[in-house]
Amino acid sequence: MSALDQFLRWLDLAGIAVFAASGALVASRKRMDAVGFVVVAAVTGLGGGTLRDLLLGRTPVLWLRAPEPLAVCAAAALLVFFTAHLVESRFRALLWADAVGLALFAVTGAELALISGADPWAAALLGVVSACFGGIVRDVICDEVPLILRREIYLTAAGAGAAAFVLLRVAGGAGRGAAVAAGVAVAFGIRGAALLRGWSLPPY
């Protein structure tokens, strides 16, 4: 495996870990048992990457190809299971873990699509889908109002980050590391600002 693939893989695992933690935090709010923690963490952490792989035709999907993704989810779930009582506001911790995962997956999803030969606009779109799907499934199976349907800017942040990354890679010819850093910063910056300041778009 090249250094490039290795780098992408670490970024992906980091995204999986924080999304899995966000899932486990929802499980703690719903007072599930330990198995429920692992299930919700795994669904949240792996959902986006699984849909991404299916849509691109990369099968078997990521967690059937290597043990790390699932191990990361299980570890994140158990960590939250034993420490969540120490967290002052589990809902705010969940929002921020979700924001980090959103930013990372928006960029890794777009990058994998580019590598698979997708057009730039399709790559940006797949970044958004990868970034949002795990959280949607988490909220649907746990019967929470999906973050994506709440007032604050969410999907727009993922879209801006994915678009920035793709533009820098394709049109700007930027190096991989710079484009990744810029894409993650744009997505996380917009989502974080929306959380801190309650930014939203005008409703219909």
Added chain:
Amino acid sequence: MSALDQFLRWLDLAGIAVFAASGALVASRKRMDAVGFVVVAAVTGLGGGTLRDLLLGRTPVLWLRAPEPLAVCAAAALLVFFTAHLVESRFRALLWADAVGLALFAVTGAELALISGADPWAAALLGVVSACFGGIVRDVICDEVPLILRREIYLTAAGAGAAAFVLLRVAGGAGRGAAVAAGVAVAFGIRGAALLRGWSLPPY
């Protein structure tokens, strides 16, 4: 691309457009922002075709292969965003847009399955799945009662249209245009009559 493929593609885009409009109408009823309009429109317009492609193994899926499907969804979403206040009953407009999309996708889904080498019964079934899935996802993510679970005949209309098309193509040896027209007419006719006259099947 042959004239035949071209024709199928236009039909598919027309189905995408009306389903996307039905999604945007739901978004307007839920008072979402402009991004929400585009998201719900895209999920509704592309959901059925995406599942169809996944089940057949046609990957990358349609909206990763060409920009038109997504562009059509975005255009339909914005059109509805700026004109929905002119519509007298958005719920009835939604029901009829959904009925047109249902009829078109039932036939294009069956046709694509036949082209992919599926058996006739499987092709008809895939037509039904393609026709119904986008609307189901629309209603689930927007927290509406799925149209498919309401009393009026819905899935049965898609099934009759898909079966009529497949029968004419396979058993009857009808030409492509005639079979498509007949299939769409059967599906839309049954669904339309069910809407106008409140047709339903007896419950358990």
Added chain:
Amino acid sequence: MSALDQFLRWLDLAGIAVFAASGALVASRKRMDAVGFVVVAAVTGLGGGTLRDLLLGRTPVLWLRAPEPLAVCAAAALLVFFTAHLVESRFRALLWADAVGLALFAVTGAELALISGADPWAAALLGVVSACFGGIVRDVICDEVPLILRREIYLTAAGAGAAAFVLLRVAGGAGRGAAVAAGVAVAFGIRGAALLRGWSLPPY
């Protein structure tokens, strides 16, 4: 088709039949029409195998390759439609049909993954996913509280059965029939005991 493939296919059809019956029982509780019975039965009976095939990249998926799976679902749906009024407690019948399907799919899902070249841990995991997905979709589209989120042990039973099967096949070198029987017995035994005695894991 070899005797081995034939055997796996029968097991799979048996699992499809009982899951389909569980779906039809939910449809009867919701007072759906006959088409609704068939739809919920088909979604429940075929959901797990469809996701399994998609994740492994085995496309077209099972019910597009052969007519039996769908025919079994339709037959189970109609059988329940005409006999459900004779059942004393439809909810308990549903729980037990679901338990049988869970045990069968946990093993057939794991076996198919092993045949497709998956690692042992991934095979066990895919068994769990195959066993649980149909029931989750059934409960979501019918607006029931998912069995998987209820207090009694559910997913853990599927996991134990799939793991027992994989261990016996891979590490223990057991014959196919013995491993299948053991896996099904472990999964059904744990799930059945949980139903009879109200076994559960401690909540958070």
